[in-house]
Amino acid sequence: MSAPRSGVRRSAPAALAAVLTATAVAVGGCGMPELADLPLPGGAPSGPAYRVTVEFTDVLDLVPQAAVKVNDVTVGSVEEISLSGWTARARLRIDRAVRLPANATAAVRQTSLLGEKYVAVAAPVTESASGQLGEGAVIPLSRTKRSAEVEEVLAALGLLLNGGGLAQLKTINEELSKALEGRESTAKDALRQLDAFVGGLDRQRADLVRAVDALDRLTGRLSRQRAVLGDALAALDPGLGVLAAERDQLSDAVTALGELGRVGSRVVVESREDTVASLRALQPILDQLVRAGDALPKSLDFMLSYPFPPNVTGAIVGDFINMSLTADLDAATILANLFSAKPVAKPPPRSRSGSSGRNPSNPSGGGQRPGGTDDRPDGIGPLLPGVLPAICLPVGGLLPLDWLPPLLPECKLPPECKLLGPGSLLPLGGLLPPGGVVPPGTVFPPGTRLPLGTILTPGCLLPPPDGATNGRTGGLLDVLGGGLLE
Structure with a gap:
């Protein structure tokens, strides 16, 4: 196996130097272009667009010409940033071909850890989209937010690492482990019950809101009737004073009523047999009265005018009685x-003839x-x-x-x-x-x-x-009952 050649190791730096040299020569030969001819970073494509104003509590280091993105796609740019009181207002220029709902949300985000800021516009998450965002629309503070800065994250991490509570977290973790040791099933059951409870509250959220609203209306009505309630309480004051002054007598009356109840109970118990015997002896009389029905009151009414019917008073003139009877x-x-x-x-x-x-x-x-x-x-x-x-x-x-x-x-x-x-x-x-x-x-x-x-x-x-009585027909029972005379 042969050793590698040294020329290969030096080829990369040489190539990089050649590229830089060629670039410098090209730039020097062609000349530097005007700054106005270069596109600005983050700018949106030119063309028809509509403008929207977005309100932020803090725009961080967002600058004009920053990008406006929808789903990480650049659709516009920031035209102007101004201050209205304590609220930052950013005017966005968005491509007219991009359609956004009227209740859209906006946030200041960052392309990377040390990258530039941009405005992200999106449809709402907690509610359904409605309407359409158009020229001159405003996205209020309630639908805008910003992301956390790197400096804020590092500051919070530094506070935590520099004695900001790690020791306390270790102690809490150890004590919590000791408390739950051997009670894992109970803790799980408690968590399940808590989850069921929270779920029940969530299902009844509308009822709870309605109850709170009703309580709010009640308290509002009581607040409006404050003077009436005050007058009522003031009117109760004399009565309460009289009750307080007569407290001893009321207490004695209640005590005497309790004693009366005990005496009455003893009397009822001791006379129970006699009472039952009296009621049993009264039963035949009551039965006969029930059988008599309306005859008894009618006979008493007839007794007052005997031997004439009760309605004979209509025929009495002075000391005479007009009556015609057949x-x-x-x-x-x-x-x-x-x-x-x-x-x-x-x-x-009957025939009187005949022997039989x-x-x-x-x-x-x-x-x-x-x-x-x-x-x-x-x-x-x-x-x-x-x-x-x-x-x-x-x-x-x-x-x-x-x-x-x-x-x-x-x-x-x-x-x-x-x-x-x-x-x-x-x-x-x-x-x-x-x-x-x-x-x-x-x-x-x-x-x-x-x-x-x-x-x-x-x-x-x-x-x-x-039968005939005063021109009215009827029998003997009708005559005795007084139904034929007036």
Whole structure:
């Protein structure tokens, strides 16, 4: 292997010297150009542009003709730097082809550690872009900032290194390590809970802001009502003074009320059995009063004007009573009125001929009573006109819809009386018995049970009772109830 030649080592310095010499010769031969013909460093390309004013608290050593960059691309230059009060104002010239939002941000940055300053313009980060930056626009202080200077960083580093707290940081680190030793899981859990708590606060940020705003409005309203609140507190002062003066009496009253409560409790406990016995003894009376319903107050009202109805006072003129009364004292009519049945004409006199004593018109052979009413077939008593006797109905149970009365004269139903099944259309003037129990006023005895929902046609209803009192019709019950007189 041959040794390297020394000429190779000297080739680089020689080449560099040759280049410098050639450059000097060229410059000397061609002559120095004018300074105005050289482009200034950082200048933007010439052409149509628009101007924007940017406000800074400190522009550091930014100079005119410094570059204006967007995403590290030069799009303009700084035309002028001025001072307005304590605010620095830089007028930028930006290429018209560059479109920026109206809420753009600006910052003074540095190309390198020891490089020149330039203005960086960018879209906002914390909010969405809106509008468009145009001629004469202003970027205020709230959307501008500057980067830290090398001198500031070195000064802070020097303060830290020259006894600025490294020893304290070492002590804090050691003590923190001792405190967390063996408790790593607990510390992690605490950090997770803190993270969850902070996350919850962040999710409820809008609610918290709304609550703070509402509290601000409340405090503002209280501030506006300060005079009213002061007057209210001043008005409360005499009352509070009276309460303070009567404090002993109020305390004695509360103590006495507590003692009264204890005595009342003891009385209730000791008399419990007697109270329960009294209530049980009172129960039958209350039951009877409930059953009486409105009859008791009506009877008391009637008692004051007995034997006349309560509304008889309208007929009293001085010491006279204007009254017109027609009384039918026929026994059959009275009984018919009591049972809400239509009175009928009196039967013909009983025949006195014949040895058997039977009436040919009475096939049942029951004979006749002196009152002129037919005897019931079962021999119990007179047959009320218009009402079916119990012997004509099935004993017990419901009355079926297809029921037909026995072929007996006393069991004959009116031809228009029919039983309509449940769900049928209620005819005009018909009756739907409540609960399937026939009420008074029909050809059936009151209390007759029908299938639930059965409808009685109008032919099954009895006409209203007859009678006349002052031109008003009604039965004996209406007369006794005071409903026919005024």
